[in-house]
Amino acid sequence: MFVKPFSRRRVAAVVTFGFLLAGCAKDAPQDTFDPAGPNAREIDSLQRPVFYIAGVVGLIVLGAVAYAIWKFKDRGQDIPEQSHGNPKLEILLTILPAIILAGIAVPTVSQVFSLDKKDNDCVINVTGQQWWWEYDYVKGSTCGGVEITESIVTVSELVIPADTPVLLRITSRDVIHSFWIPRLNGKRDAVPGRLHTLRMEADEPGIYTGQCTEFCGLSHARMRQAAVALTTADFQSWVTNQTADYTSPEAGTTAAIGETTFIAQCSRCHQVDGLVDGAGNPVLAEPDRFVYSGAAPNLTNLMTRTAFAGWTFDLISDECRDRLWNESPETFGAAYLQGVWMYSAADATAPACFNETNLREWLLNAPAMKPMYTDPTKLAETGGKTRGMPALGLTQAQIDEIVAYLLERK
Amino acid sequence: MADIALHDHGAHVSSTGLSNNKLAMWLFLGSECLLFGGLISTYMLYRGRHGDGVGPAQLFDVPLTSVSSFVLLMSSLTMVLAVNSAKRKDDRNTNLWLVTTGLLGSLFVGAQVYEFTAFYNEGVGFTTSLFSSSFFTLTGFHGVHVSIGVIMLLAMVAIISRNKVAGDKAEAVEMIGLYWHFVDVVWVVIFTLVYLIPA
């Protein structure tokens, strides 16, 4: 699926010669014409006929214009009669569109209400901020038979049970964002001070990508998200893993040093649940002191995700990503649950799919990868708080340690 | 429709027989409806949003505002008398009523300044809350309109006294009158919606 630019361009060139190839090749993963859940399908079932109707009306008009151009061009005929119109014809041509539109309006209205159903057992709070999404699985919800006994906080990658409706309660901590997973449902804006709901359901296990679609400032283009649907059993394991107790790295390893570095450098903003300092006191992040929106991504289970920082940069290699995205619904869950260890479960010490470069680059200088407001001279308005993650001036050694530590957050 | 005969009457002929200036003024007032409508709506939306701070119910001094509303209302009467005088070509009375109107208007603005200061002293400033921002913006806009009106009235008096009116004098007075009444009418609405109807 993900071929190198050169060959893809060639494919594109060939494809232009006809629609023939369109059937075999794969369209973009955010194709709205390829719904993968009941909500999106319902919309699709309305959208398609509307497109067809519009197409037909368009063809009729264009046909009429083309015919008139051909038929009535100046061939030296007389000046035509100076007629001023034909009221009957005009009334007809007014009523006809009205009827067509009425035909579109009725299902539209009924669908507006049918898509607005809110009843649900599985509630997830979704909070947008510059420039990432936070998900908070509401304690006490039952998602596809799996009970959420402890609140789970994850970032950008929304994991849901397949074939089960979930209700997203969407809001924002700073500006307006918009949550959109094209293949599962339409958009809903995340408006600060308001709570909007959106139902989401995927038919089958798989990964469904999306994008923040309300302009939200500098890195709007790098605020993405994905929904990952898992079978109930897989979802159960995911939940179990997310709520599992924290395990410190084995003493003496680089990762163990990384834990201290992390506490020193990162935990003022980032929370790792269960992390305790040398004295055994829980390490609690205080992002509200440093970050304008008051939150930074929770890193407890970073390595269970496939991409980070607004789901923009991969945590897994291109090759693994292609394989994962093309995994069949049956095998998808198993692969996904391994996180960056995907496809190499045999050797638990070698995360075959882990894409270190992105993460290292990020730790070295995050704003260089993703434009963010971290320039101290421009932070007067927010009282010194950043919008995004600043460059921390870490040494290569520190980065090594932190990466080793983070690799165990799985 | 306008025919040739109409043109024989000489100057100031228009297809509708109406004065350009008056038509323009009414158009402008129609447009002002949407301006004040927007400000009033903003206030209506935000009037309850003052957090723990002071809200309209605690803040407003209705008796005082009633008096100033009354003053503004009466200035409409004096304005209309000025217009009538101008139509009778009675410069003396025109000026008299214009000055009176201007004074009543100034009184109103004065009361508003007093009111704003009092509110400010009670800790309700322009930036305090949504309620206060939208209140001051709405009433401030109205106050600015009144002030502009006062300036126009006094300028008119000066121009009439020096006999420098370009064009039709009675019409010029009438135009200011239209503006003035409109500003009054806006206050009628504001007074009721903002001050009298309990938030």
Place this chain on the structure above:
Amino acid sequence: MSTVTEHAEHEHIGHAEHEPHIPSDMYFIKVALILAGLTALETSTYWIDLGGFATPALIIMMTIKFFMIILIFMHLKFDNKLFSVMFYIGLGLALFVYCVALATFQFFD
């Protein structure tokens, strides 16, 4: 619209500036007295508790005052219809648009 203007033209040919129907000063004073009375009534709601009745009563009085000033002080009643048309389009649009907008804040969810 065209009929309105046409009508106007015949009525006003040549002497557009002098409407014959301008009422006397006395008439305006009477109107002002009524307005003053209404204002007094309005203000009284501040002291007399009308309960749920207050708001509609106030709105009605406001509307009456509004139109008295528009129609009489501003001569809209006596003047050419075209002026009314121009103004009422604005007024009507403002009412419609803003009421709908405010309503959407009530109806959401």
Place this chain on the structure above:
Amino acid sequence: MAIIERPSVIPAAVGGAGATALATPSSSLGVFRRPVAATGWRSWVFTVDHKKIGIMYGVVSLFFFIVGGCEALLIRLQLAAPDNKVLGAGLYNEMFTMHATTMVFLFVMPMAAAFANYFLPLQVGARDVAFPRLNALSFWMFLFGGIFLNTSWFLGGAADGGWFMYSPNSSRLFSPSHGIDFWVLGLQIIGIASLVSSINLIVTVLNMRAPGMKLMNMPVFTWMVLVVQFLLLFALPVITVALFLLSFQRNFGAAFFDVDKGADPLLWQHLFWIFGHPEVYIIILPSFGIISEVLPTFARKPLFGYKFVVFSGAAIGFVGWGVWAHHMFASGLGPVSVAVFSVATMLIAIPTGVKICNWTLTLWGGKLWFTTAMMFAIGVIVLFTIGGLSGVTHAVAPADTQQTDTYHIVGHFHYVIVGGAVMGLFAGFYFWWPKVFGKLLNERLGKWNFWLMFFGVNLTFGPMHILGMQGQPRRMVVWPEKLTGEGFFNLHFWNQVATWGSFMIALGVLVFLINIIHTAKKAAPAPLDPWDARTLEWMTSSPPKAHNFDAIPTVHALDEFFHRKYEEVDTEHGARLVKVKSAEEVLAAEEARADAHIHLPSPSYWPIVLAFGLPIIAYGVIYNLLLSVVGAAIVLLGIFGWVLEPSVADDSDYDPPAGGSETKELSPVG
């Protein structure tokens, strides 16, 4: 015959008969001599002539079109490849914000104003607009506002909030540069300019029609412009409120969009779109008017269903007020509001459909002459229909939740705007160029211009419908390699096509610019009536004299000029239309009964002085309120001088009247 034109050469200088009459030239503020130059830069800067003002509007907006177009080309270059690096994120955001703002407020609207200014008085048979000095004021405010807005590029960065500037992203907190301040204040100035000119033009149309020109005899262009002025009149105050709220928030700390204090960000959205939707009809209706002139002329047959077209134009104007929330289907309005606005939006397709059908039926049975103007007009029918139909697909609210904020929408509105409004304006250029400049634009270059733009538009904006449905959101500085897909609908290919297309449009525009130069240098004077036209503006010389018509024509019918040239003649084959008079003959007949004395409003310093004060006030709001005081003083000076200056200078400044008191003024004040 002593036709007193606008200040021509001062008689004293010429000497001769009337020279002695020049006693005391009227002065402004008792100090300056009133401007009276008829040539040189002064004759432009102080002019109140609607035609000169129209031309200045045109030149300035054409300039801004190129500015906005170059911004668009930069956008397209950045999007030509995945993860491209032509523009940085910040600059990209400024680019599309300013592209849209420039195109909408500094190109399409003022270009429509250019046409309206120039042709409205001519089409209704007037000698100028109702308030000539206000007209000049509008132009200068627009120009200074536009310059002010664009100086932000050099003063710390332009606005970066997107053209609808949603709150709270537009707060100081989230956009600390002064860009948005410039944007707010600049639009405020431009808004006042449009408001003033809307009042001016409405009064002109209602009050200054030639004898016999009933409302239902007015050319459709005049009608559509009239509707547009009403839309402006009532829509601008709404954005004015919104802009005031925003600038009070940004500059004086008001709380309007401060969510922490309980603000509702949807307030801005409502205010913006209550203005914004009427605005899109403000953009399109002038062009509808233009092609309603062009199509009948070149089909040699009256507009089919004139009344229906006029009423549907007015209907669009009205219904356009009830649909604004279709831009907010995903904002969380709640199902009731969404359903209501969805249906209301569909309604608007009905009157628009009426127009499309009537234009097509105007072609039907005609004798079509495919000039460049005609081709652009037909291009509008085709392209606007495509854009309009995709508009209807957005109106289906559930579908719109998939489409909104994607390139599908970008495709829709560029089809209606570039394919509808801009192509319509080009039709106007080719159609009316000989009227304004007395020379015909080159038709060969014109055809190149048309085809390049026509294909360019389709190549640029057609693929965007695909891109949007493939999930490419708008306003993204980069689109990622990994979401490209590889099928027929892959993002990479179609983005490239769009970029190539945009350069094709640019080439078309370039041909147009070349055509202008070519025509100015080479072309011979155009014949008086090159298109065998139908309406009043052609019933005078090209370019028209300062006073437009020697004699105000008396109108008997729609398409007055045509009916003076053609008559039904009985032949053996039945009644036939025959040209009985040439345009020259019609004109000669009019000249023969020329008015004796025509007083035109005189040039004035004050419009430009007053307008100049406004950007200074605005700079003051941003940098130092003291500066605002200076600006306000200039404005006051302008008003003061204005009020004391009679709109028509003393006769003594010009050619003195030959005698008698019979003079015709255009306007006593204003």
